[in-house]
Amino acid sequence: MDELQRDRTITIYDIAEEAGVSPATVSRVLTGNAHVRREKRERVQELIAKYNFVPNALAKGLSNTTTKSLGIVAADIRNPFYAAVFMACEQAAERLGYTVGLFNSLGKIENEEEQIERFRQQKADAIILLGGRVDDLVTHTAFAEHVREICRSTPVVVTGKLDRTPCYNVRIDASNAMRQLMEHLFELGHERIALVGGRLDVTSTYEKYQTYSSMLHARGIRESGDYVVNGGYDYQSGYEGMNRLLKLKARPTAVVAINDFAATGILRSVVEHGLSIPGDISVVSFDNTYLSELSIPKLTTTDYDYDYFGRMIAETAIAAAEGRDPAPETRIETTLIVRESSGPAPGTGGHPSGTARKQKRGAITGA
Amino acid sequence: MDELQRDRTITIYDIAEEAGVSPATVSRVLTGNAHVRREKRERVQELIAKYNFVPNALAKGLSNTTTKSLGIVAADIRNPFYAAVFMACEQAAERLGYTVGLFNSLGKIENEEEQIERFRQQKADAIILLGGRVDDLVTHTAFAEHVREICRSTPVVVTGKLDRTPCYNVRIDASNAMRQLMEHLFELGHERIALVGGRLDVTSTYEKYQTYSSMLHARGIRESGDYVVNGGYDYQSGYEGMNRLLKLKARPTAVVAINDFAATGILRSVVEHGLSIPGDISVVSFDNTYLSELSIPKLTTTDYDYDYFGRMIAETAIAAAEGRDPAPETRIETTLIVRESSGPAPGTGGHPSGTARKQKRGAITGA
DNA sequence: CGTTTGTTTGTAACCGGTTTCATGATATCG
DNA sequence: CGATATCATGAAACCGGTTACAAACAAACG
Numbered sequence: 001m002d003e004l005q006r007d008r009t010i011t012i013y014d015i016a017e018e019a020g021v022s023p024a025t026v027s028r029v030l031t032g033n034a035h036v037r038r039e040k041r042e043r044v045q046e047l048i049a050k051y052n053f054v055p056n057a058l059a060k061g062l063s064n065t066t067t068k069s070l071g072i073v074a075a076d077i078r079n080p081f082y083a084a085v086f087m088a089c090e091q092a093a094e095r096l097g098y099t100v101g102l103f104n105s106l107g108k109i110e111n112e113e114e115q116i117e118r119f120r121q122q123k124a125d126a127i128i129l130l131g132g133r134v135d136d137l138v139t140h141t142a143f144a145e146h147v148r149e150i151c152r153s154t155p156v157v158v159t160g161k162l163d164r165t166p167c168y169n170v171r172i173d174a175s176n177a178m179r180q181l182m183e184h185l186f187e188l189g190h191e192r193i194a195l196v197g198g199r200l201d202v203t204s205t206y207e208k209y210q211t212y213s214s215m216l217h218a219r220g221i222r223e224s225g226d227y228v229v230n231g232g233y234d235y236q237s238g239y240e241g242m243n244r245l246l247k248l249k250a251r252p253t254a255v256v257a258i259n260d261f262a263a264t265g266i267l268r269s270v271v272e273h274g275l276s277i278p279g280d281i282s283v284v285s286f287d288n289t290y291l292s293e294l295s296i297p298k299l300t301t302t303d304y305d306y307d308y309f310g311r312m313i314a315e316t317a318i319a320a321a322e323g324r325d326p327a328p329e330t331r332i333e334t335t336l337i338v339r340e341s342s343g344p345a346p347g348t349g350g351h352p353s354g355t356a357r358k359q360k361r362g363a364i365t366g367a
Numbered sequence: 368m369d370e371l372q373r374d375r376t377i378t379i380y381d382i383a384e385e386a387g388v389s390p391a392t393v394s395r396v397l398t399g400n401a402h403v404r405r406e407k408r409e410r411v412q413e414l415i416a417k418y419n420f421v422p423n424a425l426a427k428g429l430s431n432t433t434t435k436s437l438g439i440v441a442a443d444i445r446n447p448f449y450a451a452v453f454m455a456c457e458q459a460a461e462r463l464g465y466t467v468g469l470f471n472s473l474g475k476i477e478n479e480e481e482q483i484e485r486f487r488q489q490k491a492d493a494i495i496l497l498g499g500r501v502d503d504l505v506t507h508t509a510f511a512e513h514v515r516e517i518c519r520s521t522p523v524v525v526t527g528k529l530d531r532t533p534c535y536n537v538r539i540d541a542s543n544a545m546r547q548l549m550e551h552l553f554e555l556g557h558e559r560i561a562l563v564g565g566r567l568d569v570t571s572t573y574e575k576y577q578t579y580s581s582m583l584h585a586r587g588i589r590e591s592g593d594y595v596v597n598g599g600y601d602y603q604s605g606y607e608g609m610n611r612l613l614k615l616k617a618r619p620t621a622v623v624a625i626n627d628f629a630a631t632g633i634l635r636s637v638v639e640h641g642l643s644i645p646g647d648i649s650v651v652s653f654d655n656t657y658l659s660e661l662s663i664p665k666l667t668t669t670d671y672d673y674d675y676f677g678r679m680i681a682e683t684a685i686a687a688a689e690g691r692d693p694a695p696e697t698r699i700e701t702t703l704i705v706r707e708s709s710g711p712a713p714g715t716g717g718h719p720s721g722t723a724r725k726q727k728r729g730a731i732t733g734a
Numbered sequence: 735c736g737t738t739t740g741t742t743t744g745t746a747a748c749c750g751g752t753t754t755c756a757t758g759a760t761a762t763c764g
Numbered sequence: 765c766g767a768t769a770t771c772a773t774g775a776a777a778c779c780g781g782t783t784a785c786a787a788a789c790a791a792a793c794g
Contacts, residue, residue: 007519011780022744027782034783035741052516057488058429059780062749067425069468069489078450078657087445087471094470099485101436102469103461104454118466121424122436149419152374235661264661271663290445294602294631296638296663378750389774394752401753402771426750429779738793748782760771 010051019043030055061123069099070317071119075107075131079233080289081259082130085159088310089128096318098125105132113146119154125321126155128313129167155320157313161203168320170313170330174204174286177302177334178211181256181284184300184336186219189345190254190282194227196241196266197258205230205258208286212256227252231262238265246273253345257285260292263299263341278343288337297340304332377418386410397422428490436466437684438486442474442498446600447656448626449497452526455677456495463685465492472499480513486521492688493522495680496534522687524680528570535687537680537697541571541653544669544701545578548623548651551667551703553586556712557621557649561594563608563633564625572597572625575653579623594619598629605632613640620712624652627659630666630708645710655704664707671699 012026019026021040028034029044036044047053061067070093074082090100101124103115112132119127127150148165150156157168185193195212198205209228216223229244231237238257245252246269257263263285270277277283277297284300285292292299309332319326379393386393388407395401396411403411414420428434437460441449457467468491470482479499486494494517515532517523524535552560562579565572576595583590596611598604605624612619613636624630630652637644644650644664651667652659659666676699686693 006521009520009780013780023781024744024746024783025742027780028743031782035743037742040742054484054488056429056490056780058425058434058490059749060782061425062423062429062751063780063782064749076454077444078447078454080445080447083445083450087443090469090471099468099470099489101466102457103466104457117421121421122466123423123425153376154373235657261661268661268663290602291661294628294635294658295661296635376750380750390751391753391774391776392772394750395773398752402773404772407772423750426779427752429781430750430752431779736794739791741788741790743786743788745784745786747784750779752778754775754777756773756775758772758774760769762769763767764765 009056010053012053012055015044015047015051015053019047066125066321067123068097069101069122069124070126070128070314070321071101071103071116071122071124072128072130073103073105073112073115073119073132075105077102077104079261080291081287084289084306085130085310085313088306088308089130089314090310091307092311092314093318096314098314098318107132109143113143116146116150120150124154126157126317128317129156129158129160129162130313131159155317157317157320159313168316168326168328170309170316171332172204172304172309173331173334174207175211177286178208178256179215180302180334180336181286181300182212182215184338184342185254185256185282185284186215188254188282188342191219191221191345192224192227192250192252192254193221194229194245194252194255195258196229196245196255197231197233197237197262199230199232208256208258233259234261235265235268238262238267239269240265242266242269246270246275252281254282254284254342257283259287260285260289260295260299260301263301264291264295267295267297267341277341280346282342282345284342292337292339295341300339300342301337302334303337304334308332376423377420379420379422382411382414382418382420386414433492433688434490435464436468436489436491437493437495437681437688438468438470438483438489438491439495439497440470440472440479440482440486440499442472444469444471446628447658448654451656451673452497452677452680455673455675456497456680457677458674459678459681460685463681465681465685474499476510480510483513483517487517491521493524493684495684496523496525496527496529497680498526522684524684524687526680535683535693535695537676537683538699539571539671539676540698540701541574542578544653545575545623546582547669547701547703548653548667549579549582551705551709552621552623552649552651553582555621555649555709558586558588558712559594559617559619559621560588561596561612561619561622562625563596563612563622564598564600564604564629566597566599575623575625600626601628602632602635605629605634606636607632609633609636613637613642619648621649621651621709624650626654627652627656627662627666627668630668631658631662634662634664634708644708647713649709649712651709659704659706662708667706667709668704670702670704672702675699 012023016023016026025036026044028036029041074086077083077086093100105111116127144165147162151166157170159171200206200209213223226248229241231241255266257266263283266283270281275281286302288301288303292301312330316326379390383390383393392403393411395403396408441453444450444453460467472478483494511532514523514529518533524537526538567573567576580590593615596608598608622633624633630650633650637648642648653669655668655670659668679697683693
């Protein structure tokens, strides 16, 4: 780093002076929303190119009321689900001429509040909350209060459900996703179906559980408390949850994982117990992140059209920011993707049962 | 959304008026870098709390020369490697009082340039390029030229190698990482070692290849062109590359994947060929993303201390932004993490060879 | 040719902070 | 007690854009 000397920033005043026009005229050329005599316009444009001039977005934002930027607070961008949503969201925003700021809250509520505050200072035109505390059913009163406060100055879009706040809402139809998985399992003859991972105080998880429960009932299957193993949303939760399930006398023949992460933990547990998937146990999950393609066997899971999801979030935020009046609630449809991790329940149909049955390519077996 | 009515933004002038002081005094209270009589200070602070006032960061940035923000352009945040680096980087920046903006270039050079331009407009105090085109050995002349241009106004930190530009550089010691993997494989008795994935025009990949090559030579092992299968950095590349390798008469006993993603593709290919890992083939890779813990078997890989990595990037950027003069180049050390995917070369040592040997828990076998 | 309409342009105010400068009030010191 | 240093504060300029307003000018019309 020899010459740390940075260039002096150049402004419309510099351009104006050299072009022999007023700053207002340069501004008119930049925004393009007023007439400027062709000759002058071209002179200005030449100078802009010559000096590689870029208008100062701060000044612009200060003068206009809008910054064309969105603030996004994500729970954890390392989670491929959020990464995919964020990405789609960012790309959509970008197409609409908006930039995004990102902050990872790591699920800590102080972080979320602090960062929301930051975005407010930065005059983000809207704020987007991806997962995190907004998802809590029993919303911290203080947090909801804070969000409500923010809403008074800036539109807020959440992917969870934040009751009693004027937030816009774009979310997965979790209930329907669960329905699809359950129907799939029913068709394969499963009745002993477990649910692994997730906390019931998170809205989407609660919705999933509700549907799980009611569908079992509708089929006349007794719901066993042992089969619902709550926990977190990570590998470890899946792994430990499944270990617990495999200690049961009547172990389940199918497991619904709360997400792909948990599913991979479940896979691990099953393999370590010397069982086969889907020969002995079927595993299905939510989200269709790339984990479901990478794991062995590939996971049966529910997909969401992330591009659409992200686009709806961004468009809702931007519409609200621009004073148009977007739908307060948008539900994202889900699609069942059947891969290798689900198969007929052992002992049903014409298949040789259990580990002995012919395996699909890529099915895995314990040692 | 009943009452879309947003609050009027309140300013230091409002505060000043109600407190019966001048705006300058309010500003002094805010910045805290000048004396204000205690009585007035408290009055102002009360009002700030009362109105939930936050200073407008745009005005602040316009007035100061700094915005306390960093612009980060990542190749693809969905890649867990970048996600981890970004995250660490963001957290470190946050601790130092900086915010980050993020943009995914998807490796497209136009996107990168456009976004860099955006950050320049937004007066980001520094710009960080994570992967992407900066990694190209044969740097596009036009792109380098553009970056050089940016450097004239804003510090730029890159994780690749961008020759002939005044960029700061923080990167993995790829060469050493490869050395560790190779030594590990040598110790296990492997000689027929393949390299799968990656493009040689990417600096880090080139460095890895160089080390691979020279270490084989040093051991007196003839390097076979068949064993170097370049491609991309994803699952597919690993899968296809491995399929190709398994068609060889003398197939390798160990494979070095260019990253964890590629490794999972390799795993898949091996399993589909009915071979066992590490019984028949050892697989090792780079990055130690969570994929290496999730996959079955768990991957032997090289770790980087992401927190440190991210911190160095952020600190370098911020130091440069603040006119201190950080080291122009920082290398991140690597650590070998041995897990389940690597084992003794078949036919060596006292182990029963090949698929017949006793397998570790969690080792996988094809059908 | 006077009037009307429409185009061009510059001046100046404004967005919301920070900071220099000048001034007045206090405190410290020989 | 007067001189000097320190504290406290407001007025005003500045950061770099946008835009309302007014004025100058040209073209079109009857």
